[in-house]
Amino acid sequence: MKVLVPVKRVVDANVKVRVNADNTSIDTANLKMAINPFCEIAVEEAVRLKEAGSASEVIVMSIGPKASQEQLRTALALGADRAIHILTDEDLVPLSVAKLIHAVQKKEQVDLVILGKQSIDSDNNQTGQMLAAIGKMPQATFASEIKMNADQLTVTREVDGGLQTLMLPLPAVVTADLRLNEPRYAKLPNIMKAKRKPLETLTPADFDVTLKSHQTVLKVTPPAERSAGVMVSSVEELVEKLKNEAKVI
Amino acid sequence: MAILVLAEHDNASLKLDTAKVVACGQAIGGDIDVLVIGHNCNDAVSSAQQLNGVRKVLVADAAVYANGLAENTADVVTDVAADYEHVLAAASSHGKDVLPRVAALLDVNQLSEVIAVVSSDTFVRPIYAGSALATVQSLDDKKVMTVRSSAFDAVASDGSAELVTLTQEVAPQVEFISQSLTVSERPELGNASVIVSGGRAMGNSENFGILEQLADKLGGALGASRAAVDAGFVPNDLQVGQTGKIVAPDLYIAVGISGAIQHLAGMKDSKVIVAINKDPEAPIFQVADYGLEADLFEAVPQLLELL
Numbered sequence: 001m002k003v004l005v006p007v008k009r010v011v012d013a014n015v016k017v018r019v020n021a022d023n024t025s026i027d028t029a030n031l032k033m034a035i036n037p038f039c040e041i042a043v044e045e046a047v048r049l050k051e052a053g054s055a056s057e058v059i060v061m062s063i064g065p066k067a068s069q070e071q072l073r074t075a076l077a078l079g080a081d082r083a084i085h086i087l088t089d090e091d092l093v094p095l096s097v098a099k100l101i102h103a104v105q106k107k108e109q110v111d112l113v114i115l116g117k118q119s120i121d122s123d124n125n126q127t128g129q130m131l132a133a134i135g136k137m138p139q140a141t142f143a144s145e146i147k148m149n150a151d152q153l154t155v156t157r158e159v160d161g162g163l164q165t166l167m168l169p170l171p172a173v174v175t176a177d178l179r180l181n182e183p184r185y186a187k188l189p190n191i192m193k194a195k196r197k198p199l200e201t202l203t204p205a206d207f208d209v210t211l212k213s214h215q216t217v218l219k220v221t222p223p224a225e226r227s228a229g230v231m232v233s234s235v236e237e238l239v240e241k242l243k244n245e246a247k248v249i
Numbered sequence: 250m251a252i253l254v255l256a257e258h259d260n261a262s263l264k265l266d267t268a269k270v271v272a273c274g275q276a277i278g279g280d281i282d283v284l285v286i287g288h289n290c291n292d293a294v295s296s297a298q299q300l301n302g303v304r305k306v307l308v309a310d311a312a313v314y315a316n317g318l319a320e321n322t323a324d325v326v327t328d329v330a331a332d333y334e335h336v337l338a339a340a341s342s343h344g345k346d347v348l349p350r351v352a353a354l355l356d357v358n359q360l361s362e363v364i365a366v367v368s369s370d371t372f373v374r375p376i377y378a379g380s381a382l383a384t385v386q387s388l389d390d391k392k393v394m395t396v397r398s399s400a401f402d403a404v405a406s407d408g409s410a411e412l413v414t415l416t417q418e419v420a421p422q423v424e425f426i427s428q429s430l431t432v433s434e435r436p437e438l439g440n441a442s443v444i445v446s447g448g449r450a451m452g453n454s455e456n457f458g459i460l461e462q463l464a465d466k467l468g469g470a471l472g473a474s475r476a477a478v479d480a481g482f483v484p485n486d487l488q489v490g491q492t493g494k495i496v497a498p499d500l501y502i503a504v505g506i507s508g509a510i511q512h513l514a515g516m517k518d519s520k521v522i523v524a525i526n527k528d529p530e531a532p533i534f535q536v537a538d539y540g541l542e543a544d545l546f547e548a549v550p551q552l553l554e555l556l
Contacts, residue, residue, distance in 0.1 A: 016510065017377050026381055038492075093358040094349070118492065123376055124361045129319065129349035138422040139319055141346045144485065154426065158485045159342040160494075161259070161430035166318070168423045178475065178492060179485065214358035218371065218384045226517065229538040235551040238523065238541050246521045246538065248443075248500040249467060249556065 001148075001170070003046040003055045004110040006101050007039035007075050009068045010121040023219045026121075035071040038116025040078070042176040044183040045146060046114050047079035054148040055112070057081050061104055063097055065089050069199060076194035077186035083199040084108075086206075094122075096211040098130035103207035105135065110171065112153065117142050117175040128175035138168040142177040250279035250369065254303075255326055255338040255347065258285065258293035260315065265440050266339035268403035271300050273396045274337055275404065276366040280304045283410070284329055286322050288315035298412060301404040309415040316428070317343055321419040323350035328417065330355060330391065335369075340395035340495070341439075348395050357389035362495075364400035378491040378514035398439060399497035399518065431484050436470045438489065442499045443469030446489055446516070449476035450505025450526070450545060457482055459549045460504060466556050472496070472516075474506045490515035505545045508533025525549070 011017055011026070012034040020027040035043075049055040060075040061084040062068040072083040086100055105113055118125035132139035140155035144163065147154040153168045158177050186194070204211060232238045242249045252274040257264040267283065274281040282305040283297045290310055297306045309325050326347065330336050336351060338344035340362045352359035364382070365373035371386045372394065438444060445464040451457055457471070464471045472494070473487040489496055491514040501519035506512060508524070508531055516522070517536050524537035525548050534540040541548060 011377070013511070017380050019381050026377060095353060095356070095358045098353060120491070121377055123378065123491070124359070125345050126349035126352070126359050126361060129346065130353035130359075132319075133323065133350040133353035139346075139350070140423070141319070142342060157342075159428075160486060162428070162484060162486050163430075164316075164428045165426040166423045167426050179479065214387070214389050215360070216386045216388065218386055220376070220381050220383050223375070223379055223382055226522075226536050226538075229522070229534075229536075229540060231534070231540045231542065235541065235543070235548050235555060238539055239552065239555045241539055242500070242521070242523070246500075248521050 001055050001112060002057045002059060002108060002110045003049060004105055004108065004113045005039070005042045005046045005058065005060045005075065005080065006113070006115050006127070007043065007060055007062050007071055008036040008119045009033055009062065009064050009071045010036045010119055013037055013120055019220050019222045023221055025220050033067070033070070035074050036116050036119045038118060038176055040183045041178070041180050042114040042116050043075045043078050043080060044181050045176060048181065049148060050079070059084065059108060059110065061086065061101065063088060063092060063100055072199055073194050074186065076197045077191045078184060079190070082197055085199060085201045087201055087203050092211065093214045094124050094126035095130055095214060098127050098134055099209045099211065100204060100207060101127070101131050102134045103209050112170060112172060112174065114174045114176060117177055128173050132173040135171065137171050137173050139173045140166050140168055141175045143174050144177050144179045146174060146180070251333045252277055252279050252281045252335040252337060253330060253333040254281060254283045255336070255344065256283050256285040256293065256297055257339045257341055257343060258287060258290060260287045260290045261292060263293040263296035265403055266341055266398040267297065268300055268406070269398035269401040270337050270339050270396045271303060271404045272401040273363065273366060274335070275302055277335055277369050279335070282307055284326065285309070286314045286325050287317065288312050294412065296406070298410045299406040299408050300410070301406065301408045303408055303410040305411045305413050307413045307415055309417070311418045313418055313421055316425045318421045318423055318425065319346045319350055320422040322347045323354060324419040325415070325417065326351045327354040329415070334391060336391060336393045338395055339398045344395045348393060352393040355391050355393065357391050357393055360385060360387060360392065360394040362397045363394045364397050378510050379517065380510065397495055399495050431486050435464060438470045438472055438487070438494045438496055441470035443467040444472045444496055444498045445469055445502045445504065446472035446474065446506060447477055447482070447504050448474040448506030449480060451477055451482055454482045459553070462553055463502070463549060466553060467500070474512045503533050503537070504549060506533055507531045508536065
């Protein structure tokens with residue numbers, strides 16, 4: 001069974017971002033970039049499936065600018081076998097990303113696609129579900145546990161009220177939630193080895209996929225700031241303020 | 250122009266989220282119909298019929314829809330969506346599971362977590378964990394969007410919408426194995442007017458007991474930071490944050506939570522925020538209306554006594 005893991009290059013989760021001067025986007029110049037944390041969890045899970053003998057090959061892919069290859073190398077250092085980079089400087093919407101992932105899945109005859117449940121930049125939480133729809137595949141989103149028996153995939157999902165467990169036939173799509181696993185740190189020898197692993201570069205035009213324009217971002221603005229609060233010196237003062245000033249208790 | 254709202258329910262009852270998404274529909278403007286997909290969901294249906302401003306309630310009731318699985322739910326929504334310009338669902342785990350699938354089947358993109366309506370094709374949604382707000386114009390012929398319910402006030406239940414029964418049945422692609430839902434007497438996080446949340450500093454799950462007492466005393470819900478959930482102190486469904494629940498109660502009390510941006514993304518629209526933390530540098534104090542620098546194991550019992 002081949003496993004495909006799409007990964008996204010995003011601003012590192014620990015960086016505080018700011019809106020740019022002309023309110024059109026986030027100012028990403030010179031910010032530390034990283035593999036989207038949920039994508040990293042997806043890579044880790046795929047590598048564990050291979051280590052357990054359930055997967056034969058782990059392919060990672062990324063759609064984005066040339067620099068996305070850094071994140072593909074990171075994924076290779078974590079244990080993926082090879083990488084596919086679809087080079088584009090366009091900021092594609094999730095539907096277009098899902099169409100390209102589906103094209104790669106068909107070409108590579110992949111049975112299981114594991115994605116992060118959302119990217120921490122655009123916060124869309126759409127791509128996996130869309131990929132499943134395009135490929136008419138079953139989906140298990142927000143996974144906290146994956147078990148593989150023969151051709152049956154059992155996935156536990158984090159839902160609003162608790163946990164839900166589903167069994168899916170392959171091919172299938174799984175999106176990774178935070179508690180699926182804790183990704184390993186890449187060891188130096190593996191980082192060196194990753195540099196020699198195959199990385200193929202393609203463009204959206206190499207696939208028989210029609211991408212459309214779906215939306216325009218009119219402006220990007222900072223959220224309203226909360227006005228500064230006060231420090232209280234005691235629990236008594238806190239209770240007094242909540243009762244008489246805020247009137248919430 | 251008509252708007253379809255996918256109902257959020259657990260068969261037994263309609264979730265308040267639905268009334269909030271209907272409010273978003275009213276802000277867009279147009280005839281609003283609610284679609285209930287489930288099994289033995291009569292009570293949810295009659296609650297939906299009472300929602301203010303709803304024209305029709307469409308019902309697909311069959312055993313195959315009992316568990317709200319994304320595949321067949323999305324197929325039904327996509328069929329019904331032919332007659333609508335807007336398709337809305339709550340940005341709940343169910344809405345997030347189903348609606349992108351619907352969007353892809355309709356060959357349109359989705360707008361996620363809409364918090365404000367600018368016009369019938371332009372909406373505001375947070376990006377980067379709420380560090381920025383994007384105003385986005387959809388160019389698609391159908392607008393498919395999940396709605397952040399905490400950003401809208403629920404419509405009243407004084408209506409009487411017409412009932413329409415749908416007959417198509419779509420088989421699921423996956424097999425439902427089991428579900429373990431947290432049983433709690435407390436209000437749900439999304440509906441609570443008071444939330445008491447604990448972080449890593451709680452130390453263990455037993456210590457959450459004092460926060461449960463505090464929540465019960467205030468008639469509120471219990472929440473947690475990701476750190477507390479990851480450490481296994483409380484179940485995952487209590488997580489408040491960028492990737493957990495987004496809440497905006499009247500009063501949010503953060504206890505032993507440092508205030509990572511991912512947590513703030515889930516609660517900074519609360520009306521009044523109280524932070525109790527022994528680290529004066531904790532970023533939670535920057536969003537708190539009332540900050541108390543104190544050891545939570547002394548402050549919370551004191552608070553319990555005084556309330």
